[in-house]
Amino acid sequence: MLEPLVGVGPLRFGMNPDEVASALDGAIAHISQGLGEGTGWGHYTDRGVTAVYGKDNNLVAVAVDAMDGPLVRLGDIDLIARPPSQVRAELQQLAFRENVSVHLNWSGDPEIEAWGISMGAAQEQGRTADGPERYVQRLDTMVTEALLVGPELAKNPFESEPVSQWRDVRDEPPHPGIWPVRAEQERQRWDWTPLKSVGPLRFGMKPQEVAAALGEEPTTRHGRYSFGSPWEGLGQWILTEDRFDHTGVSAHYASGFSRPPLSAPSPFTGGPDRRSSSRASS
Template sequence: MWWSRKPDGERARWVLRPLVGVGPLLFGMSPGEVRTVLGGAAVSASRSWAGRLSWQRYRDVGVTAIYGVDERLAAVAVDALTGPLVRLGDVGLIARVPSEVRADVHELARRDGESVRANWSGDPEVAAWGLSMGAAREQKDAMLTEALLVGPGPADDPYGTEPVIRWRDVRGWEKNPGAWPVAAEEDRPRWDWTPLVGVGPLRFGMRPDQVMAALDGEAPAVRRGQPRAPKIGAGEWRLEGERFEEAGVATHYSYLKGAPTLAAVTVLGRTGPQVEFEGIRLIGRTVSTLEAALVRHLEDRGIDVVVGCGEDLELDGLGLYVRAVRAGDTVISEARFCEAEWEDHG
């Protein structure tokens, strides 16, 4: 499964040389040189932009090589679950508990006289080392550290600089200050859910202004979208989703009727209202506990269990998808409720 962790004994041990390279990889290498020093490893995925190679994923090695406009190695992303175990000095950076690595990075930076800031995901970032930490899920309920390692060019702002944004563009994503507070169960309002119709005060088919009105006039903290295709209307913006922090929900819109209408609602795991299915609480729980309860309930009634492309549990025909969100070192549940026509892609 996607969360399978490669045993540490099968993973290479690499050393980070800040702004120079990591393991056998040196910033400035060509794609051919990268593949050679990786022992001829196969490229499992790649992407080009403006006719130039942008990045190449080496699944067996557990790294992604990211190239600049000159097609020279500018950054390396190391996977939490399958990548080499990278060290900086006496600090192991990969496949560890995020809070422990955070403490170690801060201590190492203090000793070296370097400053540490929080990156977009709330994890430590040190420009002087070309280091930006991150985390990925292990199994169902835990997080492990991963890292983006960059050369001198993108070091001052790795995720806001070319070429990294061609690999993972997080500029429109929710930014985390480095804390993951989770609302207590007793502090969460209770919302009802009518399958394929709506959840709480929200009904599928609502316009964005009606959504705001239903949420007591709360304005969205974040709005996501993209320009429409020129043939549809140059300069127009296509609204895809909104995030409402006070209500604890994210909304997702469809254009099946020509204008944006509410097609799905994600109730946020850390802050959202509690919603139940047949007496089973869906929000803010460990994912493994919730999925076990749902599977037992469905199997007792002879209902097939559906697992989506992202290995998330679905309640087929009801428009419910179990989702997960990070809460520091752990993962907790959230849920997406959808209309019948919604095609969910994670």
Template sequence: MGWWDRKPEERARWVLDPLVAVGPLRFGMDHDEVKAALDGEWTGGGQRAADGWRWTPYDGDCVIAVYDQDGHLVAVKINAKGGPFVRLDDVELIGRVPSEARAEILGLAARRGAAMGTNRIGDPQITAWGISMPTEQEWGRLPEGHVMRKDAVITSALFTAPRVADDTAASVIEGHDVRDLVANQGAWPVTPDSERPRWDWPPLEHVGPLRFGMSPPQVTAALGGETPDGRTGAFPFWFWKESGQWSLHTDHFERAGVTAQYWYPDGVPELGAVTVHGRTRPQLHYEGTPLVGITPSILEAAIIQHVEDHDLGLRFGPSGAAVPDGPNLYLDTARAEDSSVSEPTFCAKEWQI
């Protein structure tokens, strides 16, 4: 069963024992023990990472287990939309309004003498308990039963074993070293549209000064020499740390407000896509409709209306957002406190997300 078919009353309810267990999953279990504890609900797939660590999805991808090089369970990631509800004392951790969950977990931490900080993306983290609480986009159902993306975000959670940093576990799941990214201190301000620079976007050609096919140095030069604030990439082989040629995946430019994404059609990195940061800048338009920093439901309604008015093709990207067929545009979201704003990615012709 996928998360979209799972009603709240059908979801399991687990209790967290910090650094020891979450629900039926005890840290230190091997894959077979985890599978048995989840009644054989193994989705299949998974991926190895550097040093032999790996992640494996279970229960319709609603539970992700992270194993160390010895095959022992060291972290568990819970999907906000369809995973088990998890409680610590009287605090529910999954599927909550982030600000409300943060206030309650902060109160619990204060009562129990635990220090609360933030993870790399600015969400609550209690290292002493092995808890990190990122967010995910909330989804709902239309009256006719179809699932739809909402404008709000809700809490998910990553639970770790003792002495396992959440950055390490997240790096295994994400497939790159998240420590290379610029840390968020826990604020999500949105730049007013009037203060955003305007960039042009001839589809499949360029995004402002960034032309598809550029090399990383050319991208830096096009942005006025701005040095990347963070980079992500990966080595090709999981079985030996730093084995093979490290491949650059993305360059993050905070001042320009864009992330350059690279591919290797001829064996060297070339610009294949550009994500414009939804909370900051710049602004780009599609047929007069602003695409960046907009309430997702409002933007999607405008795009669907334009497609219907002009009898154009419509498709849905991986995030579930409707986009016009042809310009190779994807619409994702960026968190803005308890809600979200649109964050588009503009792609070269052959690029696929």
């Protein structure tokens, strides 16, 4: 059970790492950073939770995995491993009854300061049919995960330093909280020639050629600075990705010191319908 701003299950905000391990029946943090040294975090693989610690080495946040974390409940609402739309609707109904505000976090999922909840979603995983070659594969559904925090982080959980050291989402494009799927009759029809082209885009195009082929300017651009010589500091800014919201694709560029950016297009939600073919259509 979640006790908002107090704790979840056997964990209480303010615990130190030893107390957390003891509360989790001696669980070991198999993946960690700065654990026991003040600000840091530890992922308890066997329990499906990540504990985040503040500067005083006290527990300030608990992240619950979608696939193998505990099934946390808030009142009569199951928060974990469920369709995001169902959890969102139930949280909004409860918040309305309790006169509590619901906001959207960086991923477009519900965030409720009064309860220290920031929801998320992950691709559901499952195993193939029984047999000697069983392996994990992605399923066709998304299921919920959650970041649960104490009072000091409740206002902006993912913008706080302890949480950002565990999962830094500052470079992630913010999601508006909707899934804008364009109607099929409004989509362009593109042919895909494997390893050569998709629609009007050819692998190897330069950014200017990509924009010209799509007939629109990039909505957003992402890049990085190369490292120059020690006495020069940062080198030239290098473009790595262009997003074209009208067409519904993003172009990813490979570049280096000896060559300009070259592109590899990929569709995102609401983009064109790609059809595989042996050659590009005329």
